[in-house]
Amino acid sequence: MNVLWVFAHPEPRSLSGALRDDGLQTLREFGHDVRESDLYAMKWNPVVDAADFGAEAGDDRLVVGATSARAHARGELSPDIVAEQEKLDLADAVIVQFPLWWYGMPAILKGWFDRVFVKGFGYGVRAEDGRTLRYGEGRLAGKRAMVVLTAGAREPAMGPRGVNGALNEVLFPLHHGTLFYAGMSVLEPVPVYGADRLPDERFAEARQLLRTRLSALETAEPIPFRTQNGGDYDEDLTLRPDRIPGATGLAIHLT
Template structure:
């Protein structure tokens, strides 16, 4: 497999840094190819602004339209085009970050904002004229794995944990970014209790990550529903016969 590893942590000597190093060694041992985007080391520009569109028409800036126009012309910035080329090359993408305020660091959000532009990651039309999204986007056929660390104990992210179930906390990424663009979202890999991790705990985390990477190509993705699979009505609302008497993000599985 060809694996793109997106790393969003400012410190290579951190737990996350050691996990990435072990992860890349594991990919090598398994015979996979890999490329790395270390966003902090790259000095990644995280903010979409007018500097991304030097010849945008005067007046109000319509970000989505300008991104699509510049992508179609092949004139997005070199930094953006390099990341898009890596994604096009990859069979699977690993997104590694510490969970800060229940989401990824701002630099990774900025990577999504600037790289997964309309015309590339979404906004494509199928042969039937339907918009390709939620299981059939521009990145369909690729796999996406979150590797993250949290300071809290695992119980706090359990079914009745105060922090909420982790897959629901990460729903905006798993469903709203990966699945929306067509990538199959794999169950996230998490190291809990990162702030108090012992040597033994670290060893267990490394071993678990190695196993997850060993099955990167075979692990069953989260079973999200396809938008164009007949389960949603014309208003994109789940039809009453599916998950009746339930609501919330869980109904989309």
């Protein structure tokens, strides 16, 4: 497989950096072709502005969605965005690694998605019959994605009754609203809890967990999200009443 590893941590000598290094080595041992986007090392610019869209931006009021779509179609996106899109086009699988900060991604990684997943590439993709292709369909359909993250919280605190909320619900905006929205098949995440006080034996366990999960990157079953156009949702994109009647919450979007 061609694998893209997107890494967002400011310290390469960190626990996250050690796991990244081990993960890249593991993938190569398994025979995969690996590319990396180390966002801090690249000094990635996370801020969307008119310069992203070249000549298309002009002096008019910036409407990001429409302007980015035209710039993408005309090949006028800035070179750093195009380079990341080319990496994604080549990838069969994408590993997204980051420390969990304030219930989400570091700003540099959020900005990577903001700038790279422009309209016409990450969203706003339509079929020939006019259907919008998202939530399981789209330009990135057929690719796999897996999140690797470190969290300061202990595992029970991110469990079903933990004060921090269950991990898969915390990651729902990224898993469902970004990766799956763009068409990717999303695998269960690889979490490392209590990362700021991890003893040596726990680090060894984390390395082994990551190696095990990477060994199954091609075969693991993805999170069973419902596709938008698979018949589960009505014309208002609301789950049909005969699907788990009366239930609400994020879990209703799983089959």
